[in-house]
Amino acid sequence: xxxxxxxxxxxxxxxxxxxxxxxxxxxxxxxxxxxxxxxxxxxxxxxxxxxxxxxxxxxxxxxxxxxxxxxxxxxxxxxxxxxxxxxxxxxxxxxxxxxxxxxxxxxxxxxxxxxxxxxxxxxxxxxxxxxxxxxxxxxxxxxxxxxxxxxxxxxxxxxxxxxxxxxxxxxxxxxxxxxxxxxxxxxxxxxxxxxxxxxxxxxxxxxxxxxxxxxxxxxxxxxxxxxxxxxxxxxxxxxxxxxxxxxxxxxxxxxxxxxxxxxxxxxxxxxxxxxxxxxxxxxxxxxxxxxxxxxxxxxxxxxxxxxxxxxxxxxxxxxxxxxxxxxxxxxxxxxxxxxxxxxxxxxxxxxxxxxxxxxxxxxxxxxxxxxxxxxxxxxxxxxxxxxxxxxxxxxxxxxxxxxxxxxxxxxxxxxxxxxxxxxxxxxxxxxxxxxxxxxxxxxxxxxxxxxxxxxxxxxxxxxxxxxxxxxxxxxxxxxxxxxx
Amino acid sequence: xxxxxxxxxxxxxxxxxxxxxxxxxxxxxxxxxxxxxxxxxxxxxxxxxxxxxxxxxxxxxxxxxxxxxxxxxxxxxxxxxxxxxxxxxxxxxxxxxxxxxxxxxxxxxxxxxxxxxxxxxxxxxxxxxxxxxxxxxxxxxxxxxxxxxxxxxxxxxxxxxxxxxxxxxxxxxxxxxxxxxxxxxxxxxxxxxxxxxxxxxxxxxxxxxxxxxxxxxxxxxxxxxxxxxxxxxxxxxxxxxxxxxxxxxxxxxxxxxxxxxxxxxxxxxxxxxxxxxxxxxxxxxxxxxxxxxxxxxxxxxxxxxxxxxxxxxxxxxxxxxxxxxxxxxxxx
Numbered sequence: 099x100x101x102x103x104x105x106x107x108x109x110x111x112x113x114x115x116x117x118x119x120x121x122x123x124x125x126x127x128x129x130x131x132x133x134x135x136x137x138x139x140x141x142x143x144x145x146x147x148x149x150x151x152x153x154x155x156x157x158x159x160x161x162x163x164x165x166x167x168x169x170x171x172x173x174x175x176x177x178x179x180x181x182x183x184x185x186x187x188x189x190x191x192x193x194x195x196x197x198x199x200x201x202x203x204x205x206x207x208x209x210x211x212x213x214x215x216x217x218x219x220x221x222x223x224x225x226x227x228x229x230x231x232x233x234x235x236x237x238x239x240x241x242x243x244x245x246x247x248x249x250x251x252x253x254x255x256x257x258x259x260x261x262x263x264x265x266x267x268x269x270x271x272x273x274x275x276x277x278x279x280x281x282x283x284x285x286x287x288x289x290x291x292x293x294x295x296x297x298x299x300x301x302x303x304x305x306x307x308x309x310x311x312x313x314x315x316x317x318x319x320x321x322x323x324x325x326x327x328x329x330x331x332x333x334x335x336x337x338x339x340x341x342x343x344x345x346x347x348x349x350x351x352x353x354x355x356x357x358x359x360x361x362x363x364x365x366x367x368x369x370x371x372x373x374x375x376x377x378x379x380x381x382x383x384x385x386x387x388x389x390x391x392x393x394x395x396x397x398x399x400x401x402x403x404x405x406x407x408x409x410x411x412x413x414x415x416x417x418x419x420x421x422x423x424x425x426x427x428x429x430x431x432x433x434x435x436x437x438x439x440x441x442x443x444x445x446x447x448x449x450x451x452x453x454x455x456x457x458x459x460x461x462x463x464x465x466x467x468x469x470x471x472x473x474x475x476x477x478x479x480x481x482x483x484x485x486x487x488x489x490x491x492x493x494x495x496x497x498x499x500x501x502x503x504x505x506x507x508x509x510x511x512x513x514x515x516x517x518x519x520x521x522x523x524x525x526x527x528x529x530x531x532x533x534x535x536x537x538x539x540x541x542x543x544x545x546x547x548x549x550x551x552x553x554x555x556x557x558x559x560x561x562x563x564x565x566x567x568x569x570x571x572x573x574x575x576x577x578x579x580x581x582x
Numbered sequence: 583x584x585x586x587x588x589x590x591x592x593x594x595x596x597x598x599x600x601x602x603x604x605x606x607x608x609x610x611x612x613x614x615x616x617x618x619x620x621x622x623x624x625x626x627x628x629x630x631x632x633x634x635x636x637x638x639x640x641x642x643x644x645x646x647x648x649x650x651x652x653x654x655x656x657x658x659x660x661x662x663x664x665x666x667x668x669x670x671x672x673x674x675x676x677x678x679x680x681x682x683x684x685x686x687x688x689x690x691x692x693x694x695x696x697x698x699x700x701x702x703x704x705x706x707x708x709x710x711x712x713x714x715x716x717x718x719x720x721x722x723x724x725x726x727x728x729x730x731x732x733x734x735x736x737x738x739x740x741x742x743x744x745x746x747x748x749x750x751x752x753x754x755x756x757x758x759x760x761x762x763x764x765x766x767x768x769x770x771x772x773x774x775x776x777x778x779x780x781x782x783x784x785x786x787x788x789x790x791x792x793x794x795x796x797x798x799x800x801x802x803x804x805x806x807x808x809x810x811x812x813x814x815x816x817x818x819x820x821x822x823x824x825x826x827x828x829x830x831x832x833x834x835x836x837x838x839x840x841x842x843x844x845x846x847x848x849x850x851x852x853x854x855x856x857x858x859x860x861x862x863x864x865x866x867x868x869x870x871x872x873x874x875x876x877x878x879x880x881x882x883x884x885x886x887x888x889x890x891x892x893x894x895x896x897x898x899x900x901x902x903x904x905x906x907x908x909x910x911x912x913x914x
Contacts, residue, residue: 329684
């Protein structure tokens with residue numbers, strides 16, 4: 099049977115205790131899975147993959163021929179989160195986003211946190227994602243982090259940690275909604291008896307968030323658009339998906355024009371004014387007049403319109419400063435500084451290579467640590483010590499010595515595992531979790547669940563879609579573990 | 583359009599229009615191939631009807647260069663499978679899908695999934711050698727084309743975006759029907775004045791079937807004569823693939839698109855004029871004055887309308903020339 103040879107090995111398993119007994123919140127799921135006929139799960143899995151292709155739920159892979167679309171592999175066994183644990187995660191995320199938002203606002207205004215020497219000024223000035231051009235801008239409602247996709251992991255000690263904050267243009271939420279839809283279509287029987295919190299209201303909440311932060315001068319119902327780099331961007335499916343579910347136009351840079359600090363979109367009946375732009379283009383490419391001059395994807399003059407308060411950009415340009423992995427290590431200090439509280443969800447312990455003592459430790463333990471470039475995302479620019487060769491370690495040692503500011507290191511985390519269908523049986527695979535947080539004028543809301551990413555290769559700890567990762571549905575239970 | 587309706591991006595309107603045209607084009611090619619494959623079964627062994635298909639598509643020189651002689655195998659390979667020929671079924675479906683993909687947020691998921699599904703399925707079906715493609719796969723695509731229209735009409739609000747879809751479909755139909763008739767009429771005409779062969783009816787029926795019009799023709803015209811076939815395909819007010827009907831529906835859509843805007847649109851004038859002329863035209867005048875000349879000028883005028891649509895609605899205008907918000911009516 100499916101679970102006959104299942105081993106939790108020495109890892110924290112989201113479905114089973116270390117002694118092999120099922121966790122209470124997963125008992126109903128286990129019983130349902132065990133009652134399925136021979137081959138049912140594989141057939142459902144194949145049906146789900148066909149459906150993904152038919153629905154065009156795909157991503158584009160960079161470096162392959164233009165227009166190469168792949169489905170994001172999907173595994174049918176969900177990850178379950180208890181109501182009580184979720185409640186704590188939610189509080190932790192709200193606390194964290196509030197502090198990060200205060201930090202970014204402070205950095206682009208008075209920089210009190212630097213004056214008070216909580217964070218060394220040098221760390222900010224040397225951050226590649228710090229944008230001095232943004233200084234002094236007041237985004238509507240004081241909100242910088244409209245949409246955040248925080249990456250959480252559970253370590254072998256059973257504790258949750260924040261791995262990354264992703265305050266720029268986090269992606270993946272469309273898979274959360276797509277996965278749920280797919281689960282309900284291919285596998286309705288597993289929902290029976292469980293009270294899984296719905297995720298369908300995300301697009302509505304996102305639209306409300308964006309509308310609520312329109313410029314104060316906007317008197318009519320705000321015109322909200324989603325700005326995409328275009329069809330060949332890896333996340334294009336998500337851009338179309340969100341625009342469609344929100345019922346807003348999906349625009350490209352060439353559809354927009356700025357004149358006298360006002361943004362217009364080109365329609366069949368002439369220009370129409372735009373009030374809020376949910377932009378899925380990185381800062382660098384957003385406005386060739388302010389950032390990279392060679393960008394063809396952006397809109398010249400858009401940052402000026404933003405500065406004048408005529409248009410809202412979500413997320414706010416400049417947020418990336420807090421995504422810098424060195425600055426990340428100060429988030430617990432920010433929470434204490436701005437909120438007067440201890441962080442509810444801790445950071446992963448981080449060694450900063452620009453500190454001499456940390457660097458010595460990192461260089462001596464390259465075979466044990468995970469080394470990351472401070473300004474990279476998506477699993478790029480990373481060394482997983484225990485899975486690396488001596489040559490790769492030497493290469494990273496050279497890079498660290500050449501530019502210590504750009505590297506951090508963390509212990510190799512024993513990410514928790516979830517049973518995953520591999521061939522005709524279930525095996526444990528490592529996962530992380532990316533919940534999505536919306537910050538509007540009315541406050542901060544967390545989508546119950548989020549994207550559970552799974553490293554499908556045996557033993558792999560890298561969950562990114564570009565590196566052989568897949569995803570799972572995430573079930574946040576309402577009520578107690580028995581679904582009551 | 584009411585002013586509180588959602589504004590439609592020029593780029594999106596352009597893609598909707600071309601998505602519809604390419605879907606319609608693929609369906610038309612499939613119908614031509616299906617009818618011809620059936621026709622072959624009824625013709626004497628030396629009755630090669632494959633070259634006329636190439637002529638009807640206006641591609642004789644290109645075809646000759648790439649494939650040489652027109653046989654079932656080469657024509658199917660060219661019109662159905664050739665990815666380098668931009669108007670083959672596969673190329674059209676690819677283009678329709680790319681256009682649909684670029685407007686996924688504007689069309690209902692059902693429409694996108696349908697276009698995507700057709701493309702994925704046809705790509706698989708057409709991977710076989712040309713001689714193994716049966717009339718069934720072309721019938722299948724024809725039905726998918728009808729279904730696309732059904733899904734479009736039943737799931738999409740009949741808003742400005744929908745009218746651009748319909749405009750594209752009707753423009754393509756008018757163009758394809760005129761090409762089909764132009765080529766076939768002159769090819770078959772000599773036998774109409776002479777004694778006629780037992781195959782005349784068969785060949786004229788095939789022309790009608792190529793426009794899915796055989797049964798509807800019978801209901802209003804009865805016996806098959808070249809004059810009535812031409813009259814039916816060009817001037818019938820009710821048959822959905824007649825040129826007159828297609829242009830009338832295109833005029834309707836354009837009227838909805840421009841309603842409420844004071845701007846003078848060249849495309850509206852050109853298309854309206856054409857529609858009125860077709861309404862007043864009588865079949866004998868049309869044939870007396872030269873059907874070929876008539877159809878030739880019709881195609882030039884359709885091209886002119888296409889170019890005007892591009893200028894009026896799809897092209898990005900300079901902002902300095904804009905009249906910001908030129909609506910003449912208020913929100914309803």
